[in-house]
Amino acid sequence: MGRLLSFRPDPPYWGERLDAVLAAHGCYASRSAAARAVEEGRVTVSGKTVAKKHAVQATDFIVYEADEEAAPLRVCGEPIPLDIRFEDDEVIVLSKQAGLICHPAADHPDGTLVNALVYHCGADHLCNVQGEDDRLGIVHRLDGDTSGLMLAAKTNEAGEALMQAIREKAVERRYLALVHGVIGPDTGMVDAPIDRSLRDRTRRCVREAPSARESITTFRVLERFDAEPGDDGYTLIDCKLFTGRTHQIRVHMEYTRHPLVGDPMYTSGAPKAPRASLGLARQFLHSFTLGFEHPETGEYLEFFDELPEDLQTALDGLAPRSMGKTPFWDETFAPGLAQKTASDSDVAAEGGRA
Known part of the structure; x- marks a missing residue:
């Protein structure tokens, strides 16, 4: 028998199905796992067993039997190209x-960046x-299907310093994103809190x-592209993170009704x-841009990365539909950027500092 844990539901959960609340609360790995636990009688609400579709109330006191914790994963090195x-x-x-x-995680125990x-x-x-x-x-993460620059640390001192710099918003992290629809203003800010979805624990909202x-x-906004039958046009944007929540850019752009092109999860408005x-x-x-102060030397380092082939091909296909580049294009892709990117790679290959 696993440990018995309990909680009272917060207001956002009131009226939601019990299995959905258990999954969103992190009691079980998924909604289906939560539903099984309810059906097996491992969950009680105010001392009684209930159906998995029970609508959670403000007065409910939920007790659940936690699953046995899995044995810690032992990470082995794998010759994955870096x-x-x-x-x-x-x-x-x-x-x-x-x-x-x-x-690594339960559904992908190997073949990861850590390996x-x-x-x-x-x-x-x-x-x-x-x-x-x-x-x-690991000091920060990118989603599995997001490409580009990221940091890793070799010492605890460096790792703690970099994580603190990220918390203090002292690390420059910028992303190129292509979104559905033509965004009118040249600049924008999305200041909206993110939480787990109540209905799907893998999603944020x-x-x-x-x-x-x-x-x-x-x-x-860097460039806009006209609409054609079957689409609403497109906008290429340069995004900057001031916080680092899971799926943050993807969630925020869906929230503005301009979801990312190709995103299989956040599709509202696509x-x-x-x-x-x-x-x-x-x-x-x-x-595509990463800038930070080196935790040991104090030197400010900045790196740039070109689009990978799949994204560049998609962007090139839109060229005939361009409505023109904004002034931010020249600022973002300043003369010498490609040369600086190449020189960064050369320095890294030689083991020196950029």
Whole structure:
């Protein structure tokens, strides 16, 4: 028998199905797992067993039997290619390929970025600042199908310093995103709290709730593209994160009714025609700028990354429909950017500092 735990539902959960609330509250790994626990009599509400569709009330006192914790994952090194742009004794800057999950979990125990880092550095030469052996080196994450620049740390001191810099919004993180629809203003800010969805624990959503966390994204329009039959036109934007919530840009742009092109999860407001996804098998989102103060030397380092082939091909296909570039295009892609990107890679290959 597992541990018995309990809670009283917060107001946002009132009126929701019991199995959905249990999953959203993190009591079980999924809604189906929560439903099974209710059906097996492992959950009581105010001392009584109820149906999984029971509508949770403000006065309910929910007691549930927690699943047995799985044995800790032992992470082994795997020879997964890493596109390293900079490396020294404290820090690694790399460009993560789409499809590479950052760290192991129950549904993907291996083949992750952490496995690649362990193979490259050795487990003893990676930070462990998150207190979990399956997250060695990790100080922040990118979604599995988001590509581009990210940081990893080799020492706990470097990892803690970088995580603190991220919390203090001292790390410059900018993303290129192609969204559905033509955005009118050249700039915008989305300041909307993000929380887990009550209906699907894998999704996030904008909502006001005690458990929701402050989330701020700003964007600048770089180029707009005319609409054609089957789509609403497109807008290429440069997004900047001021917080780092799971799926933040994807959730915020869906919230504005301009979801990311190719996104399989956050689709509200996206055209139904398959061709509107421009042939992409993942969201058009790429971490193209990363800037931070080196935790040991204090030197400010900045890196730039070009679009990968799949995203560049989709963007090139829209060229005949361009409505023109905004002034922010030249500011974002300043002369010499491509040269600087290439030189960053050269320095990294030589093992020096950019």
